[in-house]
Amino acid sequence: MRAADAVFEALKAEGVNHVFGIPGGANLPVYDALHDAELDHIQVRHEQGAGHAAEGYAKATGKVGVAFATSGPGATNLVTPIADAMMDSVPTVFITGQVRTDLIGTDGFQEADVTGITMPIVKHSFLVTDPRQIPEYIHAAFHIASTGRPGPVLVDIPQDLVRADVDYEPPTGTPDLPGYKPPLEGNIKQIRLAAKALANARRPVIYGGGGIIHANASEEFREFCTADNFPVTLTLMGLGAFPAPHEQWLGMLGMHGTRTANYAMDEADLIVAVGARFDDRITGKLSEFAPRAKFVHIDVDPAEIGKNVPAHIPIVGDAKDVLAKLNREYRALKADSSRLDDWWKRIREWQTTYPLRYEDTNDSEIKPQFMIEAMYEATGGDAIIASDVGQHQMWAAQYYHFSKPRRWLNSGGLGTMGFGLPAAIGAKVGCPDETVVALCGDGSLIMTAQEMATAAHHDIPVKIFLMNNGHFGMVRQWQELFWDGRYTAVEMGPSPNWPKLAEAFGWKGFQCTDKTELRDAMAATLEADGPALLDVHVTKDENCFPMIPAGNAARDMVG
Amino acid sequence: MGEPGTSELVKLEDLEASRTLTGRKHILSLMVENKPGVLARIAGLFSRRGFNIDTLAVGPTEDPNISRITLTLDGAVHPIDQVTKQLHKLVNVIKIRDMEPDQTVAREMALFRVNAAVENRQEIMQFAEIFDAKIVDVSRRSLTIEVTGTADKIDSFENMIRPHGLIEMARTGEVAISKARPDN
Numbered sequence: 001m002r003a004a005d006a007v008f009e010a011l012k013a014e015g016v017n018h019v020f021g022i023p024g025g026a027n028l029p030v031y032d033a034l035h036d037a038e039l040d041h042i043q044v045r046h047e048q049g050a051g052h053a054a055e056g057y058a059k060a061t062g063k064v065g066v067a068f069a070t071s072g073p074g075a076t077n078l079v080t081p082i083a084d085a086m087m088d089s090v091p092t093v094f095i096t097g098q099v100r101t102d103l104i105g106t107d108g109f110q111e112a113d114v115t116g117i118t119m120p121i122v123k124h125s126f127l128v129t130d131p132r133q134i135p136e137y138i139h140a141a142f143h144i145a146s147t148g149r150p151g152p153v154l155v156d157i158p159q160d161l162v163r164a165d166v167d168y169e170p171p172t173g174t175p176d177l178p179g180y181k182p183p184l185e186g187n188i189k190q191i192r193l194a195a196k197a198l199a200n201a202r203r204p205v206i207y208g209g210g211g212i213i214h215a216n217a218s219e220e221f222r223e224f225c226t227a228d229n230f231p232v233t234l235t236l237m238g239l240g241a242f243p244a245p246h247e248q249w250l251g252m253l254g255m256h257g258t259r260t261a262n263y264a265m266d267e268a269d270l271i272v273a274v275g276a277r278f279d280d281r282i283t284g285k286l287s288e289f290a291p292r293a294k295f296v297h298i299d300v301d302p303a304e305i306g307k308n309v310p311a312h313i314p315i316v317g318d319a320k321d322v323l324a325k326l327n328r329e330y331r332a333l334k335a336d337s338s339r340l341d342d343w344w345k346r347i348r349e350w351q352t353t354y355p356l357r358y359e360d361t362n363d364s365e366i367k368p369q370f371m372i373e374a375m376y377e378a379t380g381g382d383a384i385i386a387s388d389v390g391q392h393q394m395w396a397a398q399y400y401h402f403s404k405p406r407r408w409l410n411s412g413g414l415g416t417m418g419f420g421l422p423a424a425i426g427a428k429v430g431c432p433d434e435t436v437v438a439l440c441g442d443g444s445l446i447m448t449a450q451e452m453a454t455a456a457h458h459d460i461p462v463k464i465f466l467m468n469n470g471h472f473g474m475v476r477q478w479q480e481l482f483w484d485g486r487y488t489a490v491e492m493g494p495s496p497n498w499p500k501l502a503e504a505f506g507w508k509g510f511q512c513t514d515k516t517e518l519r520d521a522m523a524a525t526l527e528a529d530g531p532a533l534l535d536v537h538v539t540k541d542e543n544c545f546p547m548i549p550a551g552n553a554a555r556d557m558v559g
Numbered sequence: 560m561g562e563p564g565t566s567e568l569v570k571l572e573d574l575e576a577s578r579t580l581t582g583r584k585h586i587l588s589l590m591v592e593n594k595p596g597v598l599a600r601i602a603g604l605f606s607r608r609g610f611n612i613d614t615l616a617v618g619p620t621e622d623p624n625i626s627r628i629t630l631t632l633d634g635a636v637h638p639i640d641q642v643t644k645q646l647h648k649l650v651n652v653i654k655i656r657d658m659e660p661d662q663t664v665a666r667e668m669a670l671f672r673v674n675a676a677v678e679n680r681q682e683i684m685q686f687a688e689i690f691d692a693k694i695v696d697v698s699r700r701s702l703t704i705e706v707t708g709t710a711d712k713i714d715s716f717e718n719m720i721r722p723h724g725l726i727e728m729a730r731t732g733e734v735a736i737s738k739a740r741p742d743n
Contacts, residue, residue: 119600120607124650127596144650179592179653196569269571294574303644310576333568 003131003161004033006168007095010138011039013170016066018042018057018429020050024070025110026159027097031068042429042458045450047074049422051081052448055090056386056423059409061430062216064145065090070097072110075156076117080416082152083121087413088237089214091150093141098127100160115156123151124180131164139171148182149301150214183300186317186325194272194296194313195329198228201270203292203343206230207253207282210237210412211275211299212319218242218405220323221274227330229340231347233261235276236393237412240402250347251356254282255548256394259354262554264347265290272296275319278308279413280550288553298322354546356398361539364514368392368467368538371518372399375437375465378522383435384409384427388420388444391473391544396439418447424462425455435526438464442495443472449501455531456506463525464533466498469540477543481558498535508532579641581634584613584710586665586735589628589646590620590654597651601628604645610637614667614710614732625653629734631710658735665735668705669713670695674724675702683723690716701726709733 001009007030011019020042023031034041044050047069054065069078075096085092098104099111115127124144126137134157141153198204212221218241225232225248232242233253242249251258253265265271271293276282283289286308297304297311298319305314315322358369372395375385381401387393387410402408409427411419424438438445445466455462476490499509508528512521518536525534545559591597598617605612613631620627632642643655658665675683680702687694687704690712696703706716710733717728 115596116599119596119603123648129595177650180650193569196567197571197574200568200571294571295576301648303641303648305644306577306579306638307641310579312574312576 001166001168002029002033003134003164003166004029005036006131006134006166007138007157007162008033008037008039009168009170010135011066012037014064014138014142016064019066019068020044020053020057020426021068022047022050022070022074024074024097026071026099027068027074029159029162030095030097030157040429042425042454042460044422044454046448047077048080048418049425049448049451049454051078051092051094052084052416052419052422053426053429053451054092054094055081055085055088055419056409056426057430058090058092058426059423060384060406060427060434062406063091063430064142065092065426066095067092068095070110071099071114071159072112074110075114076112079117079121080414082118082154084411084414084416084419085152086121086123088210088411089150090152091146092152093138093145094152094154096154096156097162098156098158101129101158102160104158115154118154121152122154125154125156128155128157128161131161131166134162134166135168135171136175140175140177143175144177144180149211183302183316184318184321186298186315186322188325190313190315191322191325192329194315195326195333197270197294197296197313198272198330199333199335202339203267203269204230204272204340205250205264205268205270206232206272206274207235207265207276208232208238208241208274209235209276212238212241213405215275215300215319216405217275217318217320217323220320220327224323224327224330227327228335229337229344231264231343233257233264235279235282235412236397236410238276239397239408240405243403244401252397255284255550256398256544256546258356258398259546259557260347260350262548262557263350265293266554267346268293270294270296272298274298274323275300277304283308284548285551285553288555358542361515364516366512366515366518366536366538368395368469368542369399370515371465371467371536371538372396374518374522375439376400378519378526379435379437383407383437384424384431386410386420386424386427386436386438388438388440389415389417390441390444391469391477391542392439392441392467394474394544417441417444420444421448421462421464422451422454424464425451425460428460428462436462438462440464440466441473442466442468442470442492442498446496452502452505452507452531452533459530461530463531464502465522465525466533466535467538468495468498468535469538469542470495471540474544476541480541480543482549498533502533509535511535511537513537577640579638580636581639583634583660584631585634585639586629586631586658586663586733587643587646588656588658588735589630589652590625591628592651592653593619593624593626594651597626598628600649600651601646604649608642608645610642614730616732616734618734627734629732631733656737658737662738663735664738665709665733666707667710667713667731667733668707669716669728669730671704671706671717671720671725672701672727673704673720674700674726676700679723683720686716686719692716
């Protein structure tokens, strides 16, 4: 068969049902083969949308997301989502067309060295040099993308090679990768050591991250956290890994986390990090981070352990395996829970003194925090929320209490504005029976608004809740707080009439400017047939608090 | 500290984290797949993580599918543990050894072209002899000398020769292999 047909045979063998992409010159043979392939192709409107849709699909379903693009500009448009998938460890495979082998290196039309460009932002990449490699490389790509610490893998296929005839044999078994052996089981001695240290800790905090969700270990995490009365906090990426609200839940930690979570980290004597990487948005000023704590660090990626913060008990392994064992070992010690009573007294004081709060209005004005609370009620707290990046993202993390994993899709590491809508489209394709809401800022949405055409074209009934404050709100906040209010390039000016723009794309468009009408407007948007946008006008200059100013310590939280 | 299988708990104050900086030179020996782009991946990793390679030598091994990359870096500046862990994440890197200095044979080759007028030619040739170096090219005004040995030995030779007017120098970077056990 043609190697292009082998691409789809190989994808079928990996269980792929959906791909997101755009055709072009160099991947024409692949798109010709797509004509006969039994697979749904979602034709996005910009390759960045394909990449984020593949990420949204992967984050919501746990399966590998797949995106196609042609050579040159098609492939370079994937750079942002590839970097995004790398930072947030999203299992994704990107298949790009490349110019003919005789043109490679000649600056041919639509030629770009995409394996070179993406080298620092992929888990691995393959440049096909022989058509017979295609099934093997695709098989290896899926294996690498989905095992160990997940991440993006690129397969770049020159146009002439994909037209060649090959004998297709489905690759079986684990691919032959002598340098790739992801760790699975944690070292039991280290796990026992951690259990014993925990049993002796007076002020422990369990700090979980997105790795728990990638490992499908939320159940094991909850079991472990409730093996004793451990205080639990999660990163932005980990939200949903522990059911909020919960008695042991301190809220999110980090730059816009709760004071309680950050103060608890500051005073902890033992911190157990699970699938989290001590990012600067968590630690603030590293030299003053959790100064009294010893660290147990559980991660499938050994390079994360000791990278930013020293690990006293490193445990390399899959969170699902390690947490199950740690839970068993800890319970066997029958530690006395009352040793944590003083600690909880302290924590309850913080919770009482410093709850998350905002000043609501007495008139019709809609506070952004109120909008998130209304969204929580309107969706029964059970929607998949795909967020853009900025203030609305942080407010959602604070006020939408995620009780299950894979419900909160956002760009945490790279902080990619424009992530929300295409990620929501991908999530809805993967989870057609779930309510999927793209929570967007007006600054973010316009960066990928063209994907409204994709949703209309493929009849993907996602909803956009647009938090419209007429600004790049988070940047405006930083300019207000840290740059003497010298506002520069943060006002959105004459922004589009969003409901009309939505209607122009074939969506339903709604608008709400009055608090008393918000709940009804949200219900109408959710109940509308097909994709629908709700443009919510919120307070223009609300700041997102509390906050640890960048480079400061948890103790220096403001607001 | 509590042993596994006992109910003795672990005192938090007894827990220590491993040191990150070793303060000495390290020789890392990497076995990598002999595939296009592998060196670029390694070089790219070093530059984006801010690791500075002192020397780098690449060559074939007894297995045609595998190349050996020997690189040296300063453990006083870089957390070697973090460097090796990052290198391990590269799919084409099969094996990494942080060579133990006293169990390793490490050698480097260097070529020096030195000003060698009549009055100092004899002295340079004596240095060469002391360092077991070879004179591989001669002209009226210069000598080209080949030295093999440890990096320290080559540094010393360079220091001896430099006052005579070092015109050009090329060093290969160290290659290393671990010593066999005496009974093997």
